[in-house]
Amino acid sequence: MRTFIALAWLVLSGLSAVAAAEPSTRIAWTPQTLNLVKSGDPARGQTKAASCQGCHGAEPANAATPFPYLNGQLATYLYRQLQDYKAGGRPHPIMTGIAAALSDQDMADIAQWYSRQEPVQMPEGRGDVPRLVVDGDSKRLIAPCGICHGGHGQGEPVDTPRLSGQKASYLKETLLAYKSGQRHNDIYRRMRTMAERLSPDEIELLANYYGGLR
Amino acid sequence: MHINPLERKWVYVSLGMVGLFVASIVLTAITEGVHPPSNVETVDSASLHLGDEFAEDKLGVRQQPDGSLRVTLVAARYGFYPNHIEIPADTPVTFRMASVDVLHAAHIPMTNMSTMVVPGYVSQITTTFPKPGDYPMLCNEYCGLGHDHMWSKVTVVAKEEWHGVAAAEQQGSKP
Numbered sequence: 001m002r003t004f005i006a007l008a009w010l011v012l013s014g015l016s017a018v019a020a021a022e023p024s025t026r027i028a029w030t031p032q033t034l035n036l037v038k039s040g041d042p043a044r045g046q047t048k049a050a051s052c053q054g055c056h057g058a059e060p061a062n063a064a065t066p067f068p069y070l071n072g073q074l075a076t077y078l079y080r081q082l083q084d085y086k087a088g089g090r091p092h093p094i095m096t097g098i099a100a101a102l103s104d105q106d107m108a109d110i111a112q113w114y115s116r117q118e119p120v121q122m123p124e125g126r127g128d129v130p131r132l133v134v135d136g137d138s139k140r141l142i143a144p145c146g147i148c149h150g151g152h153g154q155g156e157p158v159d160t161p162r163l164s165g166q167k168a169s170y171l172k173e174t175l176l177a178y179k180s181g182q183r184h185n186d187i188y189r190r191m192r193t194m195a196e197r198l199s200p201d202e203i204e205l206l207a208n209y210y211g212g213l214r
Numbered sequence: 215m216h217i218n219p220l221e222r223k224w225v226y227v228s229l230g231m232v233g234l235f236v237a238s239i240v241l242t243a244i245t246e247g248v249h250p251p252s253n254v255e256t257v258d259s260a261s262l263h264l265g266d267e268f269a270e271d272k273l274g275v276r277q278q279p280d281g282s283l284r285v286t287l288v289a290a291r292y293g294f295y296p297n298h299i300e301i302p303a304d305t306p307v308t309f310r311m312a313s314v315d316v317l318h319a320a321h322i323p324m325t326n327m328s329t330m331v332v333p334g335y336v337s338q339i340t341t342t343f344p345k346p347g348d349y350p351m352l353c354n355e356y357c358g359l360g361h362d363h364m365w366s367k368v369t370v371v372a373k374e375e376w377h378g379v380a381a382a383e384q385q386g387s388k389p
Binding site: 021189190 | 263
């Protein structure tokens with residue numbers, strides 16, 4: 001009888017664990033995780049990143065592909081994305097498989113190497129600064145992009161990503177994915193709530209602005 | 215030490231004023247029951263979303279088994295999550311809040327809902343909203359460049375128009 005109860009309890013607790021929604025990401029910026037990212041070795045990262053460069057390298061051949069540039073991106077951001085690809089928080093047909101083969105240390109090494117590369121200089125000139133970047137829209141509860149992503153779109157700690165030096169097409173796809181909920185590894189829906197309130201035109205405008213920012 | 219008689223007079227006057235103000239604060243605190251929310255309970259702010267109470271699907275307005283209302287909120291640069299909550303008037307509501315990053319505070323103007331949200335601690339405050347309407351919930355501790363954009367919406371509906379928390383939401387609150 002006792003075994004039966006124990007078994008039933010196990011099954012039931014297993015079921016309730018499935019019923020509870022997965023957190024958007026399994027990464028928490030505890031001192032241990034931050035130290036692990038910091039301990040990444042860029043030299044080893046360069047060797048490990050050799051195969052990444054085929055798609056993510058900052059070369060003219062990659063300019064028209066849908067893959068993002070990673071040069072100059074925050075190491076914390078890259079590390080968390082790789083972990084999310086691996087754990088399933090950010091499912092992707094190509095990246096999930098690649099990240100699954102990486103250890104925590106591999107991810108830290110690669111993240112450190114990319115974060116030390118010079119950001120890509122975009123050919124487009126810098127246009128007018130959109131109002132949403134500086135003032136946001138308080139009526140729609142949209143905070144200005146610049147306060148979290150930095151005045152020059154350079155990214156801010158802990159893991160708010162760099163936007164400048166990124167392909168406008170990738171920024172647009174990312175905002176649309178947040179808006180539709182297809183991308184959902186932002187803790188507490190912080191980016192989704194904002195993207196949901198943006199119109200497709202505004203998304204286009206912001207993507208082009210940050211895509212052309214040096 | 216020589217002190218000018220006029221100066222001495224002003225020192226006494228200013229000390230008297232300080233004494234008066236302190237006395238009035240102490241007196242009203244005792245007679246009116248004014249006190250800062252004093253719930254001391256620690257939480258790991260860095261891994262809030264991996265914890266139990268502040269997990270992403272546990273936020274918002276929930277009916278407790280005893281019928282009371284509990285609002286679980288997370289303060290993060292720069293917003294309160296969820297962004298919009300709906301609660302009934304004339305009903306005691308208990309807010310439980312935690313910060314993901316830095317020091318924040320939650321204040322609903324024209325009500326007595328006001329508390330600091332200190333990273334590493336759970337802030338708890340119980341209050342009743344007498345007047346229905348739309349209220350902003352503001353951050354009133356400077357928390358960074360976007361501090362002035364940190365606000366969310368609280369809708370207080372009349373008690374008789376309150377239809378309770380959606381059934382689906384309530385289910386999720388049960389352990």
